[in-house]
Amino acid sequence: MRYNIVMGYQVLYRTYRPAKFSEVVGQKYIVKTLLNAIKKNRIAHAYLFAGPRGTGKTSVAKLFAKAINCENFKEESCDTCKNCLAYLEGSHPDIIELDAASNNGIDDIREIIEQVPYAPLLGKYKVYIIDEVHMLTTQAFNALLKTLEEPPAHVIFIFATTDPQKVIPTVLSRCQRYNFSKISTFEIKKKTMEILEKEGIAYEEKAVEELARMAEGGMRDALSLLEQCLAYNPDEVTLEDVEHIFGLTSVKEEVSLFTDIHSNHVSDVIGRLRNMYTQGMDTKRLAVDLLEIVKDALIYSDQGKDTLLNRLTAAEAQEILNLTTTDDLLKDARDLEETVSKEKQNQNFLVYLELCLIKMAGRNKAAAEKVQPIKESVTEPVKETEEKKTTEPEPEQEPVIEEPVEEVEPIIEYNTDFLLSILLDANRDLKINDQIIYNKLDLYRYESDKRKFYQLLIGTELFASNKDAIIICGNKTQADTINTRSTNEELYDFLNEEFGIDKMVYGIDEDRKKQLISLYKKTPEEKRNRPVYIEKYTRKKTENQTQEDRLRDLFGDRVKVEE
Ligand SMILES: [Zn+2]
Numbered sequence: 287m288r289y290n291i292v293m294g295y296q297v298l299y300r301t302y303r304p305a306k307f308s309e310v311v312g313q314k315y316i317v318k319t320l321l322n323a324i325k326k327n328r329i330a331h332a333y334l335f336a337g338p339r340g341t342g343k344t345s346v347a348k349l350f351a352k353a354i355n356c357e358n359f360k361e362e363s364c365d366t367c368k369n370c371l372a373y374l375e376g377s378h379p380d381i382i383e384l385d386a387a388s389n390n391g392i393d394d395i396r397e398i399i400e401q402v403p404y405a406p407l408l409g410k411y412k413v414y415i416i417d418e419v420h421m422l423t424t425q426a427f428n429a430l431l432k433t434l435e436e437p438p439a440h441v442i443f444i445f446a447t448t449d450p451q452k453v454i455p456t457v458l459s460r461c462q463r464y465n466f467s468k469i470s471t472f473e474i475k476k477k478t479m480e481i482l483e484k485e486g487i488a489y490e491e492k493a494v495e496e497l498a499r500m501a502e503g504g505m506r507d508a509l510s511l512l513e514q515c516l517a518y519n520p521d522e523v524t525l526e527d528v529e530h531i532f533g534l535t536s537v538k539e540e541v542s543l544f545t546d547i548h549s550n551h552v553s554d555v556i557g558r559l560r561n562m563y564t565q566g567m568d569t570k571r572l573a574v575d576l577l578e579i580v581k582d583a584l585i586y587s588d589q590g591k592d593t594l595l596n597r598l599t600a601a602e603a604q605e606i607l608n609l610t611t612t613d614d615l616l617k618d619a620r621d622l623e624e625t626v627s628k629e630k631q632n633q634n635f636l637v638y639l640e641l642c643l644i645k646m647a648g649r650n651k652a653a654a655e656k657v658q659p660i661k662e663s664v665t666e667p668v669k670e671t672e673e674k675k676t677t678e679p680e681p682e683q684e685p686v687i688e689e690p691v692e693e694v695e696p697i698i699e700y701n702t703d704f705l706l707s708i709l710l711d712a713n714r715d716l717k718i719n720d721q722i723i724y725n726k727l728d729l730y731r732y733e734s735d736k737r738k739f740y741q742l743l744i745g746t747e748l749f750a751s752n753k754d755a756i757i758i759c760g761n762k763t764q765a766d767t768i769n770t771r772s773t774n775e776e777l778y779d780f781l782n783e784e785f786g787i788d789k790m791v792y793g794i795d796e797d798r799k800k801q802l803i804s805l806y807k808k809t810p811e812e813k814r815n816r817p818v819y820i821e822k823y824t825r826k827k828t829e830n831q832t833q834e835d836r837l838r839d840l841f842g843d844r845v846k847v848e849e
Contacts, residue, residue: 298509302481304345306362307353311477311505312469313342319464320346321361324353329411330462332434332443334419336450337466340504343446346466347415350444351381355409369409380406380413386426387418395426399433402441412441419445420452427454434460468503471495471596478508482523487516489523496528500571533568540575541602548609552647556640569639570629577622579606580615587612588741618646698769700792706805707818708757708792712750720751722785730784739780742767749799754820755790759799768793778823790820 304310307317323329333350335343349363352373358364365374372378384398398414406412416422422430434443434457445461447453475491475498482489497515501508511532515523518531529536535543539562546555563569575597582595586603595603606615625642629635723743730740746760758768767773768791781787794802 298481298513299506304349307349310342310346311473313346313466316346316464316466320350324359329354329442331437331441332461334450334458334461334463335444335446335466336463338468338503339448340506341466341469342505343466344417347444347446351413351415354411355380372408378408380409380411383415385417386421390421390423390426392423392425392429395429399429402433403438406440413444415444417446420447420449427457431456469505471498474498474501474505474508477505478512487523490525493523493525493528496525496534500532533566535562535567535572535575537597540579541605544576544579544606545609547643547647552644555643555647559640559643563636569635573622573626573639577619577626580619580622583607584612584615614649617649621645695770695772697766698771702801705757705792705794706802708752708755709750709802709806710809710814711752711816711818716751717748720748720756720787723781724748736780739777749794752818755792757792757794759794759796762795765793765795775823790822
């Protein structure tokens, strides 16, 4: 089979629409649940398939309608019985499709409803598939509702919608609801390559990956993008063509732009950006791509593994990490994310993107002249805590630290005597109990809101435990992060909630550990095992999202290892 341009738009999608449950891309759990319902003969009277466009709602609805009418159904429809044959010819009299986007009035619905009481002509069930059901008028909805209240045994409704919020609650409450999720880039890529192979069209894998990324979770979108490429060049799908057709910038260009931003050549950056713009670059895409680059660099900074990188190679990630700090990258991510979110409301998106890049470059400038701002930010919180000591009786009030130009969170410095006193009171049994953290740490690796604790603790060791405290040893950065006030409180909450460990956590590095061990050895036996008073946090988790939380929200799902 050879792809034929003359056949026109969306032909691939139609040709490769799943003909079997096993061919449905993504939506594994939905398919499984529906299959079980068919096997156990527990079919509901109304289904709502909700989810983004191109995720297979209508395809699954059709397969389901076919399956419940098939006379020899086992895992898949038989494709040989009279019901299957009628379906395959597109003329099954009992499978009725209505697109509510174009037929949304009371008359359209009335026509359907009038037919409802009559028995099916050919199959066991009359199945009404109503696409974009949220587009129905209120009148039409109300008419439908009456039928839904007392449906005849042979009638099944399947409603599909991209906008379930707009479906009236009384209809929703009568439906079994299935939420179709966006299809992963990996699965879209795999399916697209399969199709290209069947069509005998050469392709570069990178090119297909770009198309899959652009499709943002919709298989149909991916295939229409592919069709646009094939209209341009029917023989081969190359990365160069894809970039050209859709105004994409190459990863190379993006990394180089990023390098410019972080080398602080604002005018160069803006010059380049405008140049790319006049060449037809998609500005929103660029902003999203830069965000992905930042994400990749952050992932790489964690453990130096390249298996989780989407866009960058390990070398490119390292190049970026050499230029900037992870703190700045987190700020870049925040700025870019805010900018991307403005895209929908603003026609002149270029201005926002320019401002964002200027801001990113400016931050770098501030960092270059960092002596001043950083000094201020370090001394200020100390003052605050001193003040707090003297005005003790206002315990509820958090010290309000004005955000300095460069936000640097203070690291709490614990003195060695205090840490030594914990060590002197520590014991082995408590330590073994607390080791549970490390045994279960892997569980949090792919949990978007808790991954940061995994990242923080991986590679560290539990050095000592007493009744109220644990001391964790890691490298300098890990120790400093653990001792940063906000992280420390979050870590305390995390250990408490996930492991039932109600203890304060102190971070030390290797040097401190050696120092503590040597002091411990010098301490006479009688001074050991003396209780230490440790004050724990009392307050609940902060309401305010930290930058990292925002980042997790942004990338949470995408970081998952696919397959
Ligand atoms: Zn059949």
